[in-house]
Amino acid sequence: MDDFHPLHLHWKPRRYDRGPLVRDARRALSSADFAAEVAGLALLFVQKGVGRGDVVATMLPNRIDIVVAMFAAWRIGAAFMPINPALTSAEALYQAADSGSRLILVDAAARERLTGTTATLLPVDAPPERSAAVLPDAAVAADDTALLIYTSGTTGRPKGVMLSHGNIDAMLHSIHGALRLDGDLSLLVMPLFHVNALLVSILAPLAAGGGACILEHFDRHSFWQSVRDSGASYFSGVPAMYLLLTAERGAIAPAPRLRFAICGAAPMPAQAIGAFEARYAVPVLEGYGLTESTVGATLNPLDGPRRPGSVGRAMPGIEVAIVGEDGAFCPPDTVGEVAVRGGNVMKGYLRRPEDSAAVLVDGWLRTGDLGRLDGEGWLTLVGRKKDLIIRGGENIYPSEVEEAIMATHLVAEAAVVGRPDAVMGEVPVAFVVAPEGGDADALIPALQAEIEKALARFKRPVAYHLLDSLPRNPIGKIDKPALRQRLERAAQPATAP
Known part of the structure; x- marks a missing residue:
């Protein structure tokens, strides 16, 4: 444990200005304020009976408290699990029970939907209990579970994807290598129960001396004003967001600090990427990944050439291959199942050894997606093996x-x-x-x-x-x-x- 020093547990104060480390519509926290809130909430978790190896969850719309809870859980050696606040009562109760959540940070709406859970429900606006106790950081190992993210499975029941501290550290090194983040400020528009939001828009900038501005939800009419007001240098979104932004009527004032935008979660038509870039003069980096790969696998390069229609090449430290029905690797330009290998590949599915073994084969993650690689390593997705x-x-x-x-x-x-x-x-x-x-x-x-x-x-x-x-x-x-x-x-x- 002494030799493991992951990037995400050693986030840096803002590098180039004295602005807040994280902010949302409610409040803004400096590096010192953020550290104090994390320490206070971690102590409260311990007082509520949470310990090393337990699961701490949140069921909240986008807000700073989710990020504070995540770091507070890690400080005491617990895993963190964000629950989608849009889930029904039955769906949320299943996830809380299946994960074995010990404590869930909730608002009034979530508290009502979680009636009957065995987990402790902690109101998000409850003030931390004051104490003179000093809580040391828990030592974590690379294989300790850091995030538990639920994703739907082929059986219909969501499965808990276990992402270790080592997975997150490897992914952050890949992101930093691909994007060369250095004091960048992200504008977070994705929901914080997605690994994309947590890794790309929160952990990546914080670990690079940057910060994050959190939007509660995406609003195409106010989006560009948010970009300008925040001074963000990048954001990550899904194709639907880009299509809506491209269709906006009227003139849009420029956002001079915006360096690039990232698109993932689903393939985006090449013409749609071109239309967005032509209108806003912002490069769109289309990439590919999944929760089981800790968000990323391939990405179009920041400094071209980019290939709209392709989801890019393997990110630093990650390998991507195409596997045929016989399990053998396919030659270039052959359609087969996309496979990913690297330190970013998940530990497995929580208490699902058979499901884990089905997708983790000889060190490779079988994604279930179909694609082809050309001779230069550019990946093009052609469909999905599963019916997702x-x-x-x-x-x-x-x-x-x-x-x-x-x-x-x-x-x-x-x-x-x-x-x-x-x-x-x-x-x-x-x-x-x-x-x-x-x-x-x-x-x-x-x-x-x-x-x-x-x-x-x-x-x-x-x-x-x-x-x-x-x-x-x-x-x-x-x-x-x-x-x-x-x-x-x-x-x-x-x-x-």
Whole structure:
């Protein structure tokens, strides 16, 4: 432990000015104020019974308190888990129970949804208990779990991705090597329950003598004013954000300190990148990664040439390869499964050894995404092996939505697929079969009402199609490609006779 000194646990005061280290709409904290709040909350955690190896969670919208809680948990050797505040009560309770959370920092809305949890619920606005005690930093090992981030699995139940302090340290070295951060200030627009926000917009700048300005949510109308007011030098977003910003009407005042923008979570059309760059004169660095790789794997270079349509080349310290169905590495320009290797690859899924073994093979992370590498190492994504739907950067697995629909007992069968969307990238659409003798006219409204209680808004289907039966392939499986084709045909304009 003595030889392990991770970047994220040794963040630096602001390097080039005396501005706040972190700020949001409520308040701003200097380096000294931030350190004092972390120490006070860490002591309060201990007084509430939290110890080394426990899990501390938050269920809050974007605010400084999430960052303070994360560092306070690490100070006492605990792991940190952010819970999406948009989750329903059932979803949040599952995550709290599955993770074994000892304490959850909450606001009033989260407290209500977490009724029944065995975890201690700590109000976010409760003042820390005052004490003269001095709490030393807990020593951490590279393999100690630092972050527990839940991501949907193919079985429909979210899985806890265990990211170690070593994973985070390796990822930060890769980010710093790729972006050459030096006192940069980030504008955080992604939700803080995403590893992207935590790593790219919080830990990376803080570890490089910079700072972070936290927005509670993305608002395309006020976004550029926020960039100018904050003095941010970069931000990270998803394709839907860039499309909305490009479509903004009227003149936009420049943001002279903005050096670059990062785009990830889903592929962005090359023409969309070009349109954004042409309008705002800000380079967009498209990259690729996933929670299991501690956010990153490839990135277009800061100093060109960039290749819109490609998600870039492997970041420093990371290897990327293409693997065929036989498990062998593929030659250049061959489509196969994207595999990632490096210190950034997760420890595994919490208490899911079989799921972990399925994706961690011979030191490589099998991503489930399909792509090809050219002879110079540029990665192009061509699809997904799994049926993941990415809606505005939010991951949705059809199986989870299908299970929720079937749990209503209102339908005989259900299948969910993604439908292309010009702004969100994809949206979920459900196909259902009514039970024999059921009231078809009343089915869809009743189903929508039940799903509103069962699933977070971003997971809910935007449309329901009632069919007599679901198409199936020769071996009896639901033919989802046929359902997607059905949606494509419906979207095509009619031709004149």
